[in-house]
Amino acid sequence: MTGDRRKFRREGEERRREALIAAALELFAEGGAGAATVRAIADRAGVTPGLIRHYFTAKEDLVRAAYATVMNRMTAESETAATPADLDPASRVLAFVGVSLRPPVMDAERVGLWAGFLHEVRRDPEMRSIHEATYLAYRNQLQALIAALPGNADPVRARRLAIACNGVIDGLWMEGGMLPEAFAAGELEIIGLSAVRAILGLPAGKPT
Amino acid sequence: MTGDRRKFRREGEERRREALIAAALELFAEGGAGAATVRAIADRAGVTPGLIRHYFTAKEDLVRAAYATVMNRMTAESETAATPADLDPASRVLAFVGVSLRPPVMDAERVGLWAGFLHEVRRDPEMRSIHEATYLAYRNQLQALIAALPGNADPVRARRLAIACNGVIDGLWMEGGMLPEAFAAGELEIIGLSAVRAILGLPAGKPT
DNA sequence: AAGGCTATTGTGCAAGTGTATAGTTACGCC
DNA sequence: GGCGTAACTATACACTTGCACAATAGCCTT
Numbered sequence: 001m002t003g004d005r006r007k008f009r010r011e012g013e014e015r016r017r018e019a020l021i022a023a024a025l026e027l028f029a030e031g032g033a034g035a036a037t038v039r040a041i042a043d044r045a046g047v048t049p050g051l052i053r054h055y056f057t058a059k060e061d062l063v064r065a066a067y068a069t070v071m072n073r074m075t076a077e078s079e080t081a082a083t084p085a086d087l088d089p090a091s092r093v094l095a096f097v098g099v100s101l102r103p104p105v106m107d108a109e110r111v112g113l114w115a116g117f118l119h120e121v122r123r124d125p126e127m128r129s130i131h132e133a134t135y136l137a138y139r140n141q142l143q144a145l146i147a148a149l150p151g152n153a154d155p156v157r158a159r160r161l162a163i164a165c166n167g168v169i170d171g172l173w174m175e176g177g178m179l180p181e182a183f184a185a186g187e188l189e190i191i192g193l194s195a196v197r198a199i200l201g202l203p204a205g206k207p208t
Numbered sequence: 209m210t211g212d213r214r215k216f217r218r219e220g221e222e223r224r225r226e227a228l229i230a231a232a233l234e235l236f237a238e239g240g241a242g243a244a245t246v247r248a249i250a251d252r253a254g255v256t257p258g259l260i261r262h263y264f265t266a267k268e269d270l271v272r273a274a275y276a277t278v279m280n281r282m283t284a285e286s287e288t289a290a291t292p293a294d295l296d297p298a299s300r301v302l303a304f305v306g307v308s309l310r311p312p313v314m315d316a317e318r319v320g321l322w323a324g325f326l327h328e329v330r331r332d333p334e335m336r337s338i339h340e341a342t343y344l345a346y347r348n349q350l351q352a353l354i355a356a357l358p359g360n361a362d363p364v365r366a367r368r369l370a371i372a373c374n375g376v377i378d379g380l381w382m383e384g385g386m387l388p389e390a391f392a393a394g395e396l397e398i399i400g401l402s403a404v405r406a407i408l409g410l411p412a413g414k415p416t
Numbered sequence: 417a418a419g420g421c422t423a424t425t426g427t428g429c430a431a432g433t434g435t436a437t438a439g440t441t442a443c444g445c446c
Numbered sequence: 447g448g449c450g451t452a453a454c455t456a457t458a459c460a461c462t463t464g465c466a467c468a469a470t471a472g473c474c475t476t
Contacts, residue, residue: 010442010453032327033242038434048455049434055453059434108330115326119240121386122320132387163383163396164376164403171379172371178329179340188371195372198406218423218472246464256425257464263423267464 006048017055017065019045024066029113033120036063064126067117071134077105079141089148090202093165096145097196100169101176101189111177139166149200161200168195214256225263225273227253232274237321241328244271272334275325279342285313287349297356298410301373304353305404308377309384309397319385347374357408369408376403 011019023044027036038059042049056062081099082092099105121131143162152158169192176188197204219227231252235244246267250257264270289307290300307313329339351370360366377400384396405412 005440006455008442008454013453016453031331033240034327037432039432050437050456051454053435112327112330115323115330118323118326118386119242119320122316122323123239132390135383135387136390160399160402163380163391164399167376167379167383167400167403168372169379170382171375171377174378174382175343175371175375178326179343182340182344183371191368191372192375194368195375195403195407198409199403201406213470214425216424216472221423224423245462247462258426258466259424261465 008047013055016047016051020047020052020055020062021066021069024062025070025113028066028116029109032112032116033063036116060124060126063117063120064124064130067120067127068130068134070113070117071130074105074110075134075138075141078138082141082145089145089150090200093142093145093149093200094193094196094202096142097165097169097192098189101172101192102186106173106176106188108177108180111174115178139163142166146200149202151201164199165196168192168199216255221263224255224259228255228260228263228270229274229277232270233278233321236274236324237317240320240324241271244324268332268334271325271328272332272338275328275335276338276342278321278325279338282313282318283342283346283349286346290349290353297353297358298408301350301353301357301408302401302404302410304350305373305377305400306397309380309400310394314381314384314396316385316388319382323386347371350374354408357410359409372407373404376400376407 020041024036024041026044027040038049038052041062042052052059052062056065078096078100082096084092084095087095104110117127121127139162142165143158146152146161146165147155147158152161172188172192176183194204196202228249232244232249234252235248246257246260249270250260260267260270264273286304286308290304292300292303295303312318325335329335347370350373351366354360354369354373355363355366360369380396380400384391402412404410
């Protein structure tokens with residue numbers, strides 16, 4: 001009588017993994033690492049806690065996979081913003097910067113998500129290397145765009161400029177996400193673009 | 209016979225509070241929020257867990273006090289770097305920036321400490337207002353220094369420049385702390401100073 | 417020197433954590 | 447259509463967490 005066991009469907013392995021990762025990301029965004037418990041993740045994914053262990057050898061594995069997912073997604077988004085080949089080099093750099101400083105990339109929830117992972121990155125060497133790889137992938141894209149500008153052929157110079165511009169982006173992105181009400185809509189994008197233009201010596205015009 | 213109760217000394221209230229906060233900060237820096245358990249904090253402070261409840265009505269109170277402490281300390285450090293009145297305005301701005309981008313302010317442990325708090329800031333409104341207050345205190349100092357530069361009398365302009373420079377500082381500070389081995393010693397300070405000079409339109413010389 | 421105030425300790429508890437493992441059921445295959 | 451596999455569930459366990467509360471002992475006052 002009492003034996004009503006929960007009904008379930010056998011999803012494909014890929015879909016289940018993605019669903020679990022998505023659930024973990026939601027919880028990380030909402031409540032940080034503390035909220036992303038095995039039970040909460042399973043619940044959010046409409047699944048039983050035990051199943052997590054079926055797909056990931058430990059919770060840590062799931063966390064790492066989730067972090068890699070979110071970082072790669074963000075890098076890909078910025079990349080596509082700067083791909084139109086018909087743009088001149090300066091416009092491509094500015095497009096790359098601009099997309100990072102407005103929604104949906106610059107968003108309180110995303111910053112919260114990233115903040116939730118930050119501590120794990122410092123602690124777990126595996127997470128650290130994921131972080132390093134994705135950070136460098138992002139910065140190298142920026143550096144390639146900068147090197148295409150006139151006068152920036154020297155790789156050492158291009159690297160320094162890329163680090164500086166990346167710093168502007170990261171700093172403003174973080175602050176905008178942590179204190180959204182402290183800035184007017186679109187303000188940080190304007191400020192960021194002006195700063196990057198100044199750093200790169202681009203004219204202060206109003207581009208696309 | 210078995211009644212060897214632990215010996216203890218009655219410290220002054222101020223000293224105990226500070227000791228507990230210091231212990232909490234150490235643990236936050238080392239292992240993030242997860243490591244700063246009531247028991248671990250008490251242990252580090254050479255005290256029994258119960259005592260924490262005697263000084264703080266809940267653990268959350270201790271965490272808030274610790275965050276306020278560390279943020280105020282960092283702001284104070286940057287402030288004193290820019291106080292020498294014999295410096296010209298430009299040098300004062302650059303001194304303010306420079307001190308934030310080299311040890312002991314830019315330090316992996318400090319960034320880790322800050323990262324450990326980041327998530328709590330997003331969640332707890334009380335922490336949020338502490339964050340906002342300390343962030344604005346820091347940025348307003350920067351803004352005051354910038355407004356003293358020729359041509360920056362307009363508050364709107366000074367505010368924007370302060371936000372931009374603050375973004376550079378925060379971004380580079382964070383990246384330097386997260387991936388120390390990715391940058392040469394002193395590299396980020398040089399890059400940060402160049403970027404700030406470019407943003408503020410200062411000559412590219414090598415100042416004090 | 418004694419007494420009292422309170423800072424400090426020790427013990428205990430209910431709730432929540434990750435993980436192990438055995439049992440069950442959905443679904444592809446012949 | 448039955449069967450085997452593995453995707454999935456359910457239960458249990460050892461451990462940790464924050465917090466409550468009563469007992470104790472260090473220090474100050476007189």
